[in-house]
Amino acid sequence: MPIHLIRTPGLGDFAHGLLIAALLILALYVGGAILEPLVIAALLGFILAPVMRWMRLWGMPKTLSAIFAVALTIAVIGALGTTFVMQLSQLADDLS
Numbered sequence: 001m002p003i004h005l006i007r008t009p010g011l012g013d014f015a016h017g018l019l020i021a022a023l024l025i026l027a028l029y030v031g032g033a034i035l036e037p038l039v040i041a042a043l044l045g046f047i048l049a050p051v052m053r054w055m056r057l058w059g060m061p062k063t064l065s066a067i068f069a070v071a072l073t074i075a076v077i078g079a080l081g082t083t084f085v086m087q088l089s090q091l092a093d094d095l096s
Contacts, residue, residue: 048073 028035048069055065 044073 048066051069051072052062052065055068056062060068
């Protein structure tokens with residue numbers, strides 16, 4: 001019986017790959033409502049960590065620095081949203 005050191009991929013390997021890809025896509029589609037807020041929270045956590053660390057170095061308590069960082073984030077998002085809406089409104093007025 002010969003020893004095969006290199007296994008050539010066949011149709012079974014391709015089918016297993018397609019099955020895994022389909023299951024992954026299905027899991028992301030079904031769990032999207034749960035995963036989306038978790039991913040956004042994780043990204044915000046990574047973004048706010050340096051801000052909180054900076055405020056903690058200034059001697060601010062942890063709870064107060066967390067509240068301040070979140071309030072600052074909401075203010076920045078609100079300012080950007082307001083600017084975007086005003087620019088879009090001005091563009092609509094210029095086009096009409």
